[in-house]
Amino acid sequence: MMPRILHLGATDIEGGAARGAYWLHQAMVRRGMDSRMLVDRKYADDDSVIAPANGGRVMRRLRACADALPLMRYRRTGESYWSVNWMPSRIDRVVRALDPDIIHLHWAGGGFLPIDAMARFGRPVVWTLRDMWPFTGGCHYTAGCERYREGCGRCPQLRSDNADDLSHSVFERKRRHWRGMPLTLVPISTWLAEAARSSPLFRDTAIEVIPNGLDLTRFHPLDAASARRAWNLPPDRKLILFGALHATRDRRKGYPELCQAIDCLARDGLTENATLLVFGADDGGGAPPPAMDVRFLGHVEDDRQLARLYAASDVMVTPSLQEAFGKTLIEAMACATPVVAFDRGGPADIVEHRRTGYLARAFEPEDLAAGIAWCLAEEDRPEQLGLAARARATALYDIESVAERYAALYRRVHGTAPREEAA
Numbered sequence: 001m002m003p004r005i006l007h008l009g010a011t012d013i014e015g016g017a018a019r020g021a022y023w024l025h026q027a028m029v030r031r032g033m034d035s036r037m038l039v040d041r042k043y044a045d046d047d048s049v050i051a052p053a054n055g056g057r058v059m060r061r062l063r064a065c066a067d068a069l070p071l072m073r074y075r076r077t078g079e080s081y082w083s084v085n086w087m088p089s090r091i092d093r094v095v096r097a098l099d100p101d102i103i104h105l106h107w108a109g110g111g112f113l114p115i116d117a118m119a120r121f122g123r124p125v126v127w128t129l130r131d132m133w134p135f136t137g138g139c140h141y142t143a144g145c146e147r148y149r150e151g152c153g154r155c156p157q158l159r160s161d162n163a164d165d166l167s168h169s170v171f172e173r174k175r176r177h178w179r180g181m182p183l184t185l186v187p188i189s190t191w192l193a194e195a196a197r198s199s200p201l202f203r204d205t206a207i208e209v210i211p212n213g214l215d216l217t218r219f220h221p222l223d224a225a226s227a228r229r230a231w232n233l234p235p236d237r238k239l240i241l242f243g244a245l246h247a248t249r250d251r252r253k254g255y256p257e258l259c260q261a262i263d264c265l266a267r268d269g270l271t272e273n274a275t276l277l278v279f280g281a282d283d284g285g286g287a288p289p290p291a292m293d294v295r296f297l298g299h300v301e302d303d304r305q306l307a308r309l310y311a312a313s314d315v316m317v318t319p320s321l322q323e324a325f326g327k328t329l330i331e332a333m334a335c336a337t338p339v340v341a342f343d344r345g346g347p348a349d350i351v352e353h354r355r356t357g358y359l360a361r362a363f364e365p366e367d368l369a370a371g372i373a374w375c376l377a378e379e380d381r382p383e384q385l386g387l388a389a390r391a392r393a394t395a396l397y398d399i400e401s402v403a404e405r406y407a408a409l410y411r412r413v414h415g416t417a418p419r420e421e422a423a
Helices: 016-030 056-073 091-098 166-178 190-197 224-230 255-267 303-312 327-334 365-376 381-397 399-414
Strands: 005-011 035-041 102-105 125-129 183-187 238-243 274-279 293-296 315-318 339-342 357-360
Touching (some): 035 091, 125 190, 125 399, 224 303, 238 255, 238 303, 255 274, 327 339, 327 381, 339 365, 365 381
Parallel strands (some): 005 035, 238 274
16 A cells, blocks of 8 residues: 655745655656645645645744744854744644655745654654755755764854854754654755765664656757747857856855856857856846856746756856755756756766766866866767757656655655565
């Protein structure tokens, strides 16, 4: 008997991570599984999605504001989103009333799920790790700090010299409430799994890496010329694509490194017939402009429009400094566009060096420039790389195959796996 699954997250289809969770839920339903989704904010016209999880809009806003109150004592650096998750909630009662066999947690931050509530679910939890918050003292990305390996405290992002600061307090609350929980972690990359294992919170927790899945009916190869016309892009220029949420203002996304790489290309005379396309931003975010024609495209919400943008581009560049996965990389690859990224974090799992793109030495703009130049060096190279990229995306990131991996995990957690699967 297949277990009853309840997916738990802040929203269903607003935002890339939320859509990925919703696509997984839909894939479960297509497989005939008893799968439902509980969210705070519902946008999909889907009876299998239930909302609100936490008492409606007023309570949601109150919770988000209250969750940030403890941070007001600190002069934060702003290097990462922070979640304290202390505000009381009735979400555990809602979950228990729905009576699932397994709770699949996709997002907990921003005060959505209090740290103590998860311990009251009374059911096994499968937790997809999409960033570092589950094993830190509050930051969602550490910006290179490794104090989470020792229980946090003296947090550089809080500009704190106190060993018993807010980061240590949050860490200890996690340790206290999550000890002994029936929990399985599913980091979305090898790098994130290794980081989770190095935290005292999860050293004895079951961990299995399963990557994000992608709806390949939305992201697939398209005619490049038609895609350029749809976006009103020049037909005869090399198009280099970069994009993310707050692409130029989120330091973690590496826009300054990309600008430095482009300056390297310009010194070699390789930018005269090229244009940098930036989505997820309306301007350069205060960074010095690169020595290249740049077009800022703003936010692209529609997946089909985004797929056309990938198809129109010659290469996708993701110069992130700390990235749990790299969703834009697999989207570009699914659209048969080669990719360039630093050889660190999630992208190291995704990009097959010199086969689907180029993995540059970590955080070296000169090698990032070399990777872009290499991908564009020969007339037919982008097409060859793109074909290999599409094949890799199909083999590893199809939401249907990712759903099967999760289904097998659910059966093991629930104790209903066939003998050969449980071994």
